[in-house]
Amino acid sequence: MAVKKRPTSWIMFTAVAHMAIATVHATDESSQGVTFFEKKVRPILIDHCYKCHAGEGKVKGGLRLDFRKAARQGGESGHAVIPGNVEKSLLIQAVRYKNDDLKMPPKRKLSDAQIADLEQWIKMGAPDPREAKPSAKRTSKDGLIDASKLWSLKPLRMPTVPAVKDTRWPRNQIDQFLLAAMERKKLRPVKDADIHRLVRRLYLTLIGLPPSAERMQLIVDAWRKRGPKIIEQLVDQMLASPRFGEKWGRHWLDLARYADTNVGSFHPKLANAWLYRNHVIQRFNEGMPFDQFIVEQIAGDLLPAESDQQRSEQLIATGFLGLSVRDVSERDGHQIILDGIDDQLETIGRSLLGLSIGCARCHDHKFDPITTSDYYALAGILRSSATTHLVERKSVFNGNEVTTIRAGTGKSKLPGRGDLVAHVAREFNSKELKAGNRISDMRVHVAGSYRKLGAVVPRGFIQAIDVPHVSPMPSDQSGRLQLAQWLTSAQNPLPPRVMANRIWYWLFGRGLVESVDDFGMTGRPPTHPELLDWLAVRLRDHHGWRIKPLIREIVLSRAWQLGAEDDVNQNVIDPKGVDHWRWRRRRLQAEQLHDSLLTMSGELKLVLPKQTRPDYEVSNTFNASTLKIPESTMRYRAVYLPVFRKDVPLDLDVLTLFNFPDSKFSSGFRRENTLPTQALFLLNSDRLHRTSSLMAAKMMASTPGSTPGMDEQRAAYLTLWIYGSPGQRSGHLKLVSMKRAIQKIYETRGDEHAEERAWQRVIHTMLISNRFMFIS
């Protein structure tokens, strides 16, 4: 057992010592007792006994020594450890080597000092904090993870851009990194994507909406005349569009586990959460540097402000903490606060560091270099702040009447400018607690329970991330500002790496680090480590943490603009396409699907709703899943629809079924799965039938008459409209034959609108086909 050799071992020992203080068992298990166990006994057991007497499965003699209960119970020969009884404890008999039938460890006798320690321990009543049976798997034997081995914690430096053989292919340095790796593996990039697919790809990726047929035509014509410059201009236009924030702000909202309601039996509303949502969208549109954005998210209330407007926006930004998942119907007030803090830490950890901090609430992290002390050092910072805002006053939650969700009805408009700060300050009372009163360091909570308190841990950060202290933790402040500084410090390699990787993931559908939220030991290592560091340094230093210019650079790379063609031979070398020699198709995400369908039917409302907060009264028996969401609300972009933490209304199935994130977790990863329930929705839901009906009606109205050539013209028009691409004549003819076959059935039924209905079914089929459902 190498605990003592590790640079961070003291942390573990202090943590363990802290636990000792609060652990009270039947025997006398004072802090000294447990400390003695930790210092003297546990290392002996680990080094000399665990090999045969620990873990699941067959242990020798049926004896396990790796948790208290088993050690006392003993094995086939009897009780190994009898507290207080040195002579009868078989463990002692065995290590003394006096009984020929019982000599342990079998190979070599322990030193006299070690034997004395064990005897002393039994005499003390064998204090032993190892309550729970250890789980079967462990990365290291019994200690803390060695931080120096973790790639993501290594200092961030600008790597050299590699040379490539084919110097004509790369368009920028990103391409050089990728091509160099391809060349090493003897892979060749496929052809560039055709212009139609590229334009649709840009639209859906950057603003989340498909281009109209007319706009597509204009762009393609311009591109034919003036070349690739047009694409650059298009990218700039889209990055400047207010639609950009509605797409990219939503990415952040996934990480902020954004929701308009909280968990708990009476379905509490997060009635002002929409202010936070709009704020995030606005910040993404403004292109605020991400480090500044982080500081606002964590400590916006502590920043100076030049205007009321700025002050209220900064307050609203702390909704990142205020949206915490907590069950306010839990009666145990301590527990609510601790669970809320846990959620905040987990959210900060996953979103900005790619580490799951929450595990350390009860024990040192098994896989990542985070100790229980680290956890309570961070928790102390949040414990010293009041961030339970956003929840509507409890008095609202009575009565059983269920009303509808409203959108933009002006029921609770934002007050005028003069009142704004007062209003926001009332609703977002994120604030520091009073110095000396509630601002304080926390004690270790043994096994996560506030009923078993360990020693005080000074507020601070994760020790394994080597950032020279930003500024000392002041006694009269919570430390949130310092936490934000620590996160954005140039010495902290994680946030730029994590964010650069996320941007890559949002653009390509797969991160260079595939586990976008896990940069720890159990995560995946980067496929292109140098490129990741290049992107991270580029983001932080060259672009000054601005996201838009990095997006621009990536989408203008040749790699991003590749076609999706397959290559059988190259598939063998790189079956998953991680080397970026081709474009990997992705299904439309929930919001893209919702927004695209509304765009197609012409129903989309591209205005900013004042608010779309759920407007209903709640009771204990209320179940939101049957809540009706008015059609007028459903026509907003998906980002503006209300988000429910429990009982998601069935009206939101278009999002729920297509992997809209669970707002109870911070998660940057969107699943992409295929389930029969999705297929049933696509086949049979009102949403699809309504969209295709509206489209059919619109097409019939704009192309009246029915000359023989009309079918083919309409099929060509639909192809451009729905797929964003003119397609080929053979494809048009297939659509025509489908239309005619279906029309016949309707005619035999005597349907007066047989032709329009047949077109409706054709449109429906096109909408649920891969060509529409995927970004290719």
Add this chain to the structure above:
Amino acid sequence: MRETRFQVDDRSKAFGRRSMLRGLGGGFGSLALAGMLSKTAAQSLRPQLDTAAGVSSPLAARAPQFAAKAKRVIFLFMEGGPSHVDLLDYKPELARLHNTKLPFTELPQSIREGKAERPEKFGNLLGPLAKFKKHGDAGLWMSDFIPHLHQHADKLCVIKSMVCDSPSHAPAVQQFHTGHPTLIRPSVGSWCAFGLGSENQNMPAYVAVSSPAGNANCGNAFLPAAYQATILRDAGQPKNKQKVGYLYDPENAGDIQRIQLEHLRQMNHAERTEPGLDGLINSFELAFKMQSEAPGVLDLSSESDATLDMYGIGKSNQDQPTDNFGRQCLMARRLSESGVRFVQVTETGWDSHYKIREEHSERCLSIDQPIAALLGDLEQRGLLDETLVIWAGEFGRTPLVQNENGRGHNPWGFTIWMAGGGVKPGFSFGETDPFGFEATTNRVPIHDLHATILHLLGMDHERLTYRYAGRDFRLTDVYGEVVNDVIA
């Protein structure tokens, strides 16, 4: 010993991943692929799909880890907390001292300290609200609130010493379903679906005929979405309403849909998705299969009048008190029979703080006959031996009166029962104190119950794990002991 340990580890991994990949049981082919590709990178399911010759569905039936006593579960959940002292936990001492006041110092600490509710709300001891008698050869005590169930006394395995960790509804209900009172975890049904798959590839593995408040209680949390509950809509409604979402074409035009699907297949073939993901088309095929099978399973109209009568389903009179719950129980039997692994039925209205006599007798009237019918029906069809039926609320109620005519929350000692699927029939386990305040012998925490349920299904609760966010999660977290005493 080291080797042994590695074997154990490997086996538990294989259980999560390889066996799923190997057991190519027909199924819906590469649909699975997509489901499995939906991994978060931190998950343990990382199949080498690209090289696998074939893959099976995430719902393909899988062999348990060891010989199972039960193949499937029907979980009858009584939301709100039914009163153990009025139904199954007979307390003669409570009856004797009815309407007398226990000295404050003799009350359990939990009540004195107001752990659940304010002590001043409580009054005298409130004796059992219905007569108790011994029933069956086993002589189980049962009250007259549940007369139909008396005939099945010799099938029940009653646990009178349940405890849970929270005195509030939401956390307690959540703990009953997921093991954890507040954090979001997969529900026990999702774990069963994950561990065993579905016996019928045209049906989901986990169906909630009705779910408790908070759909998270039937959620898959971080488990793949294939293991979430399919929650029936309008369950218990008399008319043939749409119970799984989107099962019917709005025009009911199967012939037209056929044409659409044929063209869709061609169109998608021309526009293939990722290598190995062509099976996306198959999800439409499966949807089509479900469209044909599920409505049949969900349609009660093929049941005989005798069966409907037995369950108390009103043929003309839908106001009959047993009608709704009867439909749900019958639906549960049909789903179980069709191979659904885990079926949940929920009955609310047990939270009687004010008028427990009236409310409990109403509730019991609604559920008693249907549950008795369900047990009899399962037995008659030879399904009871392999179907584990569980009846439980999230906690029990106080022996003290509250608000004059009610009872308060009691998570410190309450009663549940199980039947069928490998539990001891006609058996009573554990005890509370003479008044029914607290479990005194053989306390059974929720984790132990969960460990036992998994055990009966042939799974070791310590080895049914899923890697998420860097650690292996279990239904029982780091707790849980199988209650061997209740296993036949």
